[in-house]
Amino acid sequence: MSEDTHLEALRGEVRAWLDANAPRTWREDYKTMSHAEFADAQRVWFRTLVEGGYAAPHWPAGLAPGSGRSLAEQKVIYEEMARADTPRLLLSFVSTYHAASTFLECGTDEQKARYLPAILKGETWCQGFSEPNAGSDLASLKCKAERQTRDGREVYVINGQKVWSTMAQYADKCLLLVRTSSEGAKQAGITFLLMDMKAKGVSVHPINQIQGDQEFCEMFLDDVEIPVEDRVGEEGKGWAVSQATLSSERGLTLMELSYKMRGALSRIAELIRANGLEDDKGVLRDFGQLVARCDSACAIADQFLQNRIDGIERVGDASIVKNTYSRVLREYSLLGTRLGGIAEQYRAPIVYGDLTTGNWMADFMNSYAWTIAGGSEEVQRNILSERMLEMPREPKSWVL
């Protein structure tokens, strides 16, 4: 069977499975739920995907039902999920990608055996990386870890604050970056730990976002003890581990989201019709321009994945995909907000965890999640200009 035939066969399988198993009314359902109920719905969808063999296709063969898929196969699966307009796996995303990739690339055999199967059973991870004063400049993080012997056990004692931890209010465990030394380069004193969210001294508070969602949390760590064996990699080598964590996602999400946005252009078409603007040239032009921009976002996300499949990715490519998607998403939600008129200024229920909901003001506000989170647009511009266009870096130090 040729590669293409094989992929098309897989596409047929995935499509049939999604026809039978994908939630259909989730957009309506999520609107009437509390945030905790939304998290429960996410757990149910994740369990369904685990059983179907689609929750962790990117894991090595044998580690999960349906795992061991090539990137080309994963692309097919995600294309079909976008087509079926399934809910995004917000709750389990950090677990199946960031946490799993950390264990697989840098964890001990014991850590792999202990944590990977638990993820499939629903154990959820969050990420404790950013801090109030360490955002774009993550390596300047200050959350302090001191190695001590307490009650005969070797532990790190953690004190500090973390922020922007996605869905941390529901997490069982946390991938935690801490500072074990302030000597030398700032990256050199960072250590990677695994923290139990139920440990004494951990307090988690959801952050109220501008559109009313609570996707992120802040965490306060007050004398939290973490056993030394719950460290990934060596002490002081956590920065390298964190890079493995952050590079775990290989472009599938942005492809899925781009295609979902392309599909969600139908919401703009509905607005145009509902407002009787079918022959308004100005509106048609703006819509036509947006359609081309959406197509372009899909094309670049596709090309990026294909380049990864072919092993010809260049540094900076991922930044182009992210900055394209996030800007087009902003344009999309702005056009909807504009065409929706005053109606969009009246508060309406939001759909948790989705980006193209048709609640246009909420979508507009939520689009900042993509220009700011996951490496801000400005950081991506630095990467692009310095590493792809090879423009010189600014001097490291400065004096007033």
Next chain:
Amino acid sequence: MIEREELHDAARKAFPADQLKPARDASWKLIAEMGWLLLPLPEDAGGLGLGRDAATAIHFELGKVLSTAPLAPALIAVQALAAAPDLAGQAGWVERATGGDLITLNLLPGNLTLSESDSLRLSGTLPCVPDADMASHALVFADGIAALVPLDAGTVTVSERRLWDESRRLFDVTLTDHPVAPDLIVARGETAHDIAQRLHGELQLALAADCLGGASAALEMTVEYLKTRKQFDRPLAMFQALKHRCADLKTQVVAAEALLWKRATDENATVTDLGALKALASDVYRLVAEEAIQLHGGIGLTEEHPINLFMKRAMLNLQLGGSLDTWRERAGRQALAALAG
């Protein structure tokens, strides 16, 4: 894909990046020698049997050097002739056109009217006809016919319009009660209409490729300039305010290029899809060229520096083949119909 890369390489060797606006006649000869006029023909018609992306690759590379040769109209004419089984001496015409005998055509709609007395007669003006001074014929479409018009006929006048864009030459071709020779009728009725539609799409693709080749080259030139030019004891390229603008331009160019290659290989892309692509590409070219002059500072305002040539070509490209507003509106209508509730 591999074939396309080879074409990019060949074009870059034939038209090196440091020779902008290469002389037209020598370029045209080289294009014919390279066999690029055969690109759109199937193998059994003596062509190279490559996909539509092959010609797109050449247009892209020629856009980088601000090519002065009329490859886009020439390839469109070749395809029209190859698609016209009723044309008298079709094979001979295809051979002429692929051998370097230029047949040109208007890149914006004209106002031709067709009348019939003793013979079919055409009157009116065709605007934006590239390189009519070196072409033997113009391919014209009017009221259900496609025909070749000899440009040296007494009923035809050709007058050049001086352009801001110095890399191209466009002419008005005026026909005054021009009798259409029956053996120069390329196609009639449905066939003529289909050819016109398809070739209109090909023109959009060629223009889009020219735009993104040009945008890539203008951006590269600008980034190189910023790396060299020093002020405040450092290269301008070190200032984040300027770096970020370059990063944004790069993002726009690369994202539009991804759509270019996708549509170039998509046989199902409609004329409107290709027009929407051209609108996107020409707007990106405009933005890059506009920023390129600003980022060059004073030198960008001088005739001595070539960066202005990209801006002038970009502004012309916005109009050729149909304006930004025209295509955006059509794309909006098409999407609205496709996304019927």
